[in-house]
Amino acid sequence: MKFKFLITILIIIPLLGFAQDKKSKADNLFYGYRYQQAIAEYKKEMEKKPLTNHQLLNLADSYFSTGKYDNASELYLEVNKNDTIMSVNRFNKMLQSLSKNSERDRVKTFLRSKADKLSPELLENAEFNYSLLEIPAGNEDKTIRDLGVNSPQGDFSPAFYKNGILFSSSRSRNSKNVYEPTGESYLDIYFARISSTNTLVDVETFKEIPATEFHKSTPYYSTKLSTFFYILSNTEDGELRYDENGKNALAIGTLSENGRFRFILKDLSTSFYYPFFDDTTERLYFAANFDDSYGGTDLYYVYTNNGQIMSAPINLGPRINSPGNEIAPYIYEGSLYFSSDVFYGLGGMDVYKSNILANETYTIPVNLGEGINSVSDDFGFIIQKAKEGNGLSGFFASNRKGGKGGDDLYGFMLDKSPGLKTFALGGKVVNLRNKAGLEGAQVRLLSQNGDVLKEVVSNSDGSFRIEVPWMSQVTIQAMSDGYSIFSTTYSEEGMEEIQNSSYNMGLAKMEDLVTEREEKTVIKLDKFYFDKGKSTLNAQVEGQLKKVIDAVERFPQIRLRILSYTDSRGSSSYNKRLSQDRANTIKQYLLNNGLGSHNILEATGYGEENIVNNCTNGAYCLDFLHKQNERTLFVVE
Incomplete structure (x- = not known):
């Protein structure tokens, strides 16, 4: 079973409210996740009368879910002409379909045509990653290995724990009920020891977290709190709890070392995924799709005090979240790793990395490239210092070809931190005399040889943000008609310092x-x-x-x-x-x-x-x- 399938359930169920009270046979098949049969039935219904736009989108989703991207993109584009009911998540699927059909140039053209309606962060992220993926991959330092612990079912969501990892699986167990949409067991948590060769051995059911008859998944262990964070089905007195629409969602619970369990994020109509507790900031990160979502599931965090929730969920914003689904946050050495199925990736879910700056902003998330990522789903990335040598090691899940089951666990070894390092700068261009922001000023970054690396225009308040791949030296310039030129050069040490604060440039009139x-x-x-x-x-x-x-x-x-x-x-x-x-x-x-x-x-x-x-x-x-x-x-x- 693919864990992404659970996300699909979360996205599709709200669409029931848009469907007619009397659904057709094809609709019922679609909402029952029987996509291949739904396609055949929708075709029959089309011969009798035209499908509604909602049904066309259902048919497009069915094509998308079964890998028929030509058919999917054609229908998405047809409905998109109306520009009325297509959600941002389906907008992402439309662009994904075009990308999977090797129509990346068409996607770029489409983005340019819709630039006034899309967030600048999305456009910049796409442009940056498209350029990055055109650079030949230098993956000679990656060692990706299939692990012997995988089963014919889904195995995913690795998390470091003591001398091994915890992970989630739907592998068959006699004591577990069958989850009807997949025909597999409800998710459970397992433990595997990490061997000296960075493989996983000695798999067993993880017994420190109490058994449940329903979903129990995506664990994370906080060393600071000596506490497990994980998701589980909403239950009461051992029975599933449903909202008024008959939906059972997933909650986040904790289990302390003294055996005390409590729900900490629970909503009968909202599912939560992939908890990650940052011991340094005491923030709890997770994925969910609240009303302020930018697409499907977004990444959020809450402030905690010793693990106790102290704030409302805070969306990580459009630099991280997209019209697609973002899941599996993981922070290591000041960088946020997560997975997204946004349209400008290699395909399906890809792993991205964004550096967290001192002013709590994020650099452009960069695709980790082929090796870690593939044309399939790649997610649940975790990383740590290797036990031997100076390198790094870790694990992730993927449903790439050659695996044993739906999702499989993979291990990797790296010589250095993955992903392209970038230089990100933000601040304002202001009038030197009165400090008022200057709209429309040109901000440029130049290489050591004087070549223009990137140029942006300041906003109405004079603010700007600019980002390029890291280099040993950069010159920053700002200019505006009728004003002076600002120009200064920084080496790497200075670049590290200025990108962690608001950088203001004053221009003067003659x-x-x-x-x-x-x-x-x-x-x-x-x-x-x-x-x-x-x-x-x-x-x-x-x-x-x-x-x-x-x-x-x-x-x-x-x-x-x-x-x-x-x-x-x-x-x-x-x-x-x-x-x-x-x-x-x-x-x-x-x-x-x-x-x-x-x-x-x-x-x-x-x-x-x-x-x-x-x-x-x-x-x-x-x-x-x-x-x-x-x-x-x-x-x-």
């Missing part, structure tokens, strides 16, 4: 950086003075020159004329020479700190020429009046 003085357009600076009779820089002068450098960096097209003046005290020749020395010192400092020779048209000392007041030779003036004549202008051409 008029905010310049002013009119002595009938010239000059860079706006505070008054500064050299030490008396000297041309060497002091801290005050250097501080103002940094503003000049900043202005030119923001507006690289600026051309400057450096004009230096003294007061009238001292001889004319001495003042001329002193002002020229000061102009030369300034020019050299600017050239040494980023400006090019093309930015400086001249650097001239005028001595006591162009006195701005009456303090000429021989005139008595107070010191502050003499100082009005000592100045340097940076004239903008």
Whole structure:
């Protein structure tokens, strides 16, 4: 039995409310999960009268579930023209059908045509992963092995426990009732020991969790709490409990080391899947399909205090959740691993990895590629440090060809962390003067060679988000019409630091950086003075020159004329020479700190020429009046 089948039940049952009170024979077959028979019956009914759109979608789902993707995509596309009743989950199935038919270019075209109606996260995730999957897979460091513990039934959901793993299975047991939709036993939890060669041996029913006549599955053990988390059928006094629509859902329960059991997430109309407790944050992650779902099942978390639920479920958002189904969350070394059947994968469920940043945002989930993933369903990925050597090892489930049953357990060995590492940056582009966000600013990431890696446009509030594959150096630029250019370069250490905080870039308008003085357009600076009779820089002068450098960096097209003046005290020749020395010192400092020779048209000392007041030779003036004549202008051409 495929665990994904349980998710299918959860998705299809709500559709009953849309069906007519008097369902046709084909409808009854469809809602009974007998898809092949439903297809044949729908074809018969079509000969008598046209099917409703709801029935066409049922037929499309039946084709999809039986692997007839050509027929499925044709029907999905037909109903989609009405743009009225197709759910986002069926939208995902439509694109999946096209992808499975090797019509990826058609999917990309379709996405572009619907870009205004789809979330930017979905479009960016798809574009990124499509590009990633075009890169030849370098899987030489992966060792994937089928494990001898598999049965002809479904075996999935591995979870580390002591010297082995817990896993779920529908393998036959005399004491277990048969689950009617699959004809197999209700799910139960088993234990297998991990051998020295990373295979699984000595399988046995896990007896530490009390037996139940119904589903018991997807366990996770928290070392911090010494507690088991797992899902089980809603029951009361040993009997199944149903909601008003006759549905029995799956709940999450816990069992502490002292044997105390309690339900912690329970709703008769909502099923919960794949609990994962993060010992570091004490968050409990799981999959469910609440009303705020982005598609089928989404990933959520709740805050806990020592395992006690302390918040309402929080959706992980559109960066992680998609129009498809997301299940099996697992966090290892700051990365979230999960599985999704979103349309841009290799096929069916694929395993993805997203890095969790310090500001609690997520990088683009990247497909782990062929090996871990296949054209079939791959899910329940767990990973840890290998017992020997410096590598990593783990397990996952898959129904790929060559297995023993429906879903089988597989083991793997890796030399390094799987999945492409990315550099993700988010923040705002703002007006440097008033800090207001700038809409429509271009934000670019450049490689070490100056090639544009990616370019995005800031939103109405100036916010932006941009992400590229990791590299050793990146240059970040921002620009907007009528504004300056922001540009700075970071090495890997700096990249690690800035991607974990909001990164704001200030742009200035030219008029905010310049002013009119002595009938010239000059860079706006505070008054500064050299030490008396000297041309060497002091801290005050250097501080103002940094503003000049900043202005030119923001507006690289600026051309400057450096004009230096003294007061009238001292001889004319001495003042001329002193002002020229000061102009030369300034020019050299600017050239040494980023400006090019093309930015400086001249650097001239005028001595006591162009006195701005009456303090000429021989005139008595107070010191502050003499100082009005000592100045340097940076004239903008």
